[in-house]
Amino acid sequence: MDEFAIARALHVIAVVMWIGSVSFTTFIVLPVLLRGTVTGESTDTFEQIEARVAQQAKYSTQITGLTGLYMLYVLDGWERLLDPAQWWLHAMIFIYLVFTVVIFVLEPLVLHKWFEEQASTNPQRVLGLVFKAHIVLITLSFLTIAAAVIGVHG
């Protein structure tokens, strides 16, 4: 096994950890909390789960980015970034940047405070909005994973 194969395996494991936890939140946690009346207790539970998800995503996003950059370096694939046919590479980098900005900048500076304010006045509405945002993010993530696998092997 060479270093490239190890980097690729780490890349995929980190993607599974990260996108898997987003998928779990989207398709399991939020639908359970949104069933029936949403209370302050529901939003507290969500915050605790999301804090754990964000904590591990701090590592898994950066392992994904570093192993991805390492693979590009080994492949000497920088020119591929100029080729529109390799758009799936751009899609991966885009998803990485979106989550990195959300986790490291928006969540601590803006989203956390906004969620707490909204949760105290209208927990039902805020959890519904969070669910919609998760649907958008997970759809983009799944499309990116499909495009990457087809781009590499297809």
Ligand code: HEM
């Ligand atoms: C800075 C961010 C990223 C960079 C630079 C990057 C780069 C790469 C590179 C160079 C490859 C191998 C391409 C090849 O063998 O020709 C790859 C594979 C892959 N990447 Fe990324 N990636 C990044 C983020 C992501 C993200 C966010 C996802 C998922 C949402 C993702 C999912 C995948 C998948 C599924 C493969 C295919 C693995 C396989 O089937 O062999 N990557 N990536």
